[in-house]
Amino acid sequence: MRGSVIIFLMWISFAASAQLYSGAFHVGLNILQPLSDKDYIDKTSAAGMRLGFSKFVNHKFGFGIEAAYSTLNDYIPRQTYVYDGGAFTTDFHTYLYYFTVMANAQYYFVQGKRFIPYASVGAGLAFNQYRIFYNVYEDMDDNTSFVIRPEVGTTFRFKEYSNFGLKGALSYDYAANESKYFGVKNFSAIGFQIGIVLFTD
Amino acid sequence: MKKIGYLTVGLMLLTSCMREPESSELAKYLVVQTEYNQDFIKPGENIFHTYSTFVMVDDKMGFVSTRFPNVEFLTQSDYDFVIPVLNAVRDGFTSEGFEKVTEEDDPDFAVNVVVLQDFNFFQTINYGYGYYPGSYYGYYGYYFPYVSTYYANYVTLLVQVVDAKSPNSNNEYPIIWSAYIGDLNYTLDRKTSMIEAVEQAFKQSPYLTKN
Numbered sequence: 001m002r003g004s005v006i007i008f009l010m011w012i013s014f015a016a017s018a019q020l021y022s023g024a025f026h027v028g029l030n031i032l033q034p035l036s037d038k039d040y041i042d043k044t045s046a047a048g049m050r051l052g053f054s055k056f057v058n059h060k061f062g063f064g065i066e067a068a069y070s071t072l073n074d075y076i077p078r079q080t081y082v083y084d085g086g087a088f089t090t091d092f093h094t095y096l097y098y099f100t101v102m103a104n105a106q107y108y109f110v111q112g113k114r115f116i117p118y119a120s121v122g123a124g125l126a127f128n129q130y131r132i133f134y135n136v137y138e139d140m141d142d143n144t145s146f147v148i149r150p151e152v153g154t155t156f157r158f159k160e161y162s163n164f165g166l167k168g169a170l171s172y173d174y175a176a177n178e179s180k181y182f183g184v185k186n187f188s189a190i191g192f193q194i195g196i197v198l199f200t201d
Numbered sequence: 202m203k204k205i206g207y208l209t210v211g212l213m214l215l216t217s218c219m220r221e222p223e224s225s226e227l228a229k230y231l232v233v234q235t236e237y238n239q240d241f242i243k244p245g246e247n248i249f250h251t252y253s254t255f256v257m258v259d260d261k262m263g264f265v266s267t268r269f270p271n272v273e274f275l276t277q278s279d280y281d282f283v284i285p286v287l288n289a290v291r292d293g294f295t296s297e298g299f300e301k302v303t304e305e306d307d308p309d310f311a312v313n314v315v316v317l318q319d320f321n322f323f324q325t326i327n328y329g330y331g332y333y334p335g336s337y338y339g340y341y342g343y344y345f346p347y348v349s350t351y352y353a354n355y356v357t358l359l360v361q362v363v364d365a366k367s368p369n370s371n372n373e374y375p376i377i378w379s380a381y382i383g384d385l386n387y388t389l390d391r392k393t394s395m396i397e398a399v400e401q402a403f404k405q406s407p408y409l410t411k412n
Binding site: 047069071073075078080082084085086087088089090091093095097133134135136137 | 219220221222226227228229230231232233234235236237239355383384386387388401404405406
């Protein structure tokens with residue numbers, strides 16, 4: 001009997017939260033640590049943002065869209081590159097401008113009064129622009145490819161069922177991008193997101 | 202309406218993440234590119250091993266500009282780097298066992314030092330080697346092996362070695378070594394950086410020696 005009461009109260013709680021809000025905007029800082037082509041860029045980037053909207057289908061599932069942008073960069077100290085017929089000495093500032101747009105499906109482990117832990121998987125397009133700067137000169141290559149992003153995270157409300165909260169998430173990006181010009185391929189990275197969430201009716 | 206506002210603010214935040222390196226970071230070092238003529242320097246054969254003497258102008262630099270077509274030379278009174286850089290070039294060759302002589306002494310090769318303005322060399326590596334038509338020495342009638350077609354405000358120091366002993370049937374003298382150093386406008390402490398870059402050009406060209 002006691003168990004049934006608890007289940008009933010939980011059902012009331014889910015129903016209430018589902019009725020209160022039908023979706024949520026989020027915007028946040030995105031920190032990326034590249035896992036691939038570390039010769040090109042190995043440095044963690046905090047120059048990134050993520051912006052998205054999620055629609056709650058019920059208390060367990062939702063879907064959404066998201067755009068993200070990050071600038072990753074690194075520095076290769078001055079050295080000499082020897083090639084057939086000559087040599088080239090310079091230092092390089094290597095940059096990757098990484099922009100993604102994707103749709104995602106979300107699973108909510110529980111819709112609590114304050115916490116909504118979730119897992120999601122997103123898929124879409126990644127636009128990678130590789131640029132190297134050396135003195136006044138620069139070379140560039142860009143391409144578009146498929147990207148997939150599994151993610152786990154949680155939202156946290158400051159007050160019970162309030163429409164404002166925080167979000168933290170850990171994700172993995174795999175993009176099939178390849179730049180033959182710079183000899184890099186299949187960009188992958190671990191991402192950490194922290195941001196704000198605005199629940200909407 | 203509120204949703205559109207959120208999206209607008211979010212997109213502005215996204216674009217704010219676009220960054221480029223600071224100018225001061227980029228201006229630290231000159232880029233040094235050297236190339237040799239593979240018809241004259243190849244495994245088991247190096248024309249520099251057979252040569253001993255060279256000639257070069259050591260009191261002024263050639264100047265080629267699309268913006269100032271009437272200026273042909275740079276002198277020390279115009280720019281404080283002219284004589285120190287010419288000395289660095291001369292010392293680079295003499296320290297590798299070559300002797301500087303006059304034109305009347307029938308030198309083996311000539312060294313031409315020119316500042317190029319508004320030409321873009323670093324973007325294209327694999328251009329063919331050119332020739333100096335009719336004369337191996339001096340700055341008139343200069344023939345560029347490659348010139349970019351678009352405008353770029355670059356200033357490059359070009360050091361070229363012209364073979365004085367091997368004119369072809371059209372009396373053209375082949376270029377056997379080139380060093381491109383840039384950008385002179387952009388780099389901090391220009392004189393010191395140019396001297397260091399000239400030394401680097403020799404360092405990354407170990408075949409450029411009499412021995």
